[in-house]
Amino acid sequence: MSLQELLAQYTNETYTLPYPFYRDAVVLQEERLKIFSKEWQFVGHVNQVKNPGEFLTCEMAGEPIIVVRGDDDQLRAFYNVCPHRATQLEPQEQGRRKILQCSYHGWTFKLDGRLHQAPNFxxxxxxxxxxxxxxxxxxxxxxASLVFVxxxxxxxxxxxxxxxxxxxLTRFSxxxxxxxxxxxxxxxxxxxxxxxxxxxECDHCPIAHPAFASTFDMKSYTFVDKQSCIIQQADIKPTAKMGDVELQGVEVKEGRYYWLWPNMIFSISPGxxxxxxxxxxxVDENTTIANYTNYFVDQEPSPEQTENIKxxxxxxxxxxxxVEKAQIGFRSSAFPYGRYSPTEHALRRFHQMIKRALTE
Ligand code: FES
Ligand SMILES: [Fe+2]
Structure with a gap:
């Protein structure tokens, strides 16, 4: 079935995005082209690239990327690829360099991306x-101190x-x-x-996340629909603890969870x-790498932050x-698509955004 035929199948009222969307290499190829090559993606916090020579690397739409602070204090981003013969330039995820050096034939680059030396020339x-x-x-x-490319x-x-x-985010200082x-x-x-x-969706929370459901007042759980993000908000129960640590009197008194189109999640927990x-x-249509990064105000986590990580x-x-069990079903021919529950409206919104982006 062609992508256009697949897209036509999704009418987005009752049934979910058809399952071939979750298992088809052509769909992923189109997503890379029409979504990931056009959208902003989080790469790190500005404190990670504060000083000249500090860098971060990431991947988006299958492209290797490097973000580096120049000697002139300017932050720049480049494809992390050597112009000589394509080798990935910087293999580390984060660090500090005076100069960027390709490990193949030793070309070196200044932090502003210009060639410094090319030994074989x-x-x-x-x-x-x-x-x-x-x-x-x-x-x-x-x-807001968050760096995107x-x-x-x-x-x-x-x-x-x-x-x-x-x-x-301005509610947090x-x-x-x-x-x-x-x-x-x-x-x-x-x-x-x-x-x-x-x-x-949080229909699965009471069943799949017992600790979550006992920390938060699930009756207060809300979804806030914004133009480019969906926010989920939950108040902590008056008696809630993070492990053995009391949560009363902490700076953040709620759980606030942001989904950013297309592939980013920012979770702020009580504490x-x-x-x-x-x-x-x-990675491919059946495989994904989740890149998790934890940020705290103190480098040494407090007891409640340690509990927060757990x-x-x-x-x-x-x-x-x-989700791994869901993928087994997406690859099955038993059903062509799923049903939205009355509360799964954020899910529907995400699917509509996928359809719109792929149709353009
Ligand atoms: S590929 Fe980088 S120096 Fe040759
Ligand atoms: Fe969950």
């Missing part, structure tokens, strides 16, 4: 033009694309004080959209200032099991 430097030797740049922007040079600004998210505490990558045997589907970020990278980790493991 030593006496023939004149034969190289700037086009052949500069790193290819892409867009990078920082709002975009492959599309014509894309709207980060503020325009996600203004409602940043506006909501700790964003510029956050420091990276830890990060982790997990290989998930499911399509990236299965992970987002799971995040965008002192914190954000746990998830960015999904599709809490968030447990939720993730519970969700991963569910």
């Amino acid at each position: 030593k006496d023939h430097m004149d034969s190289l033009c700037e086009e052949d030797t500069c790193l290819r740049s892409i867009q990078v922007e920082t709002v 975009n492959l599309d040079n014509k894309a709207q600004s980060l503020q325009e694309a996600h203004g409602d998210f940043f506006e909501d 700790f964003l510029d004080r956050l420091k990276k505490h830890s990060s982790e990558k997990r290989l998930i045997k499911a399509n990236w959209k299965a992970y987002i589907d799971n995040y965008l 002192s200032g914190n954000i746990a970020v998830t960015v999904l990278t599709a 809490f968030v980790n447990q939720l993730r493991l519970e969700d991963i099991k569910l």
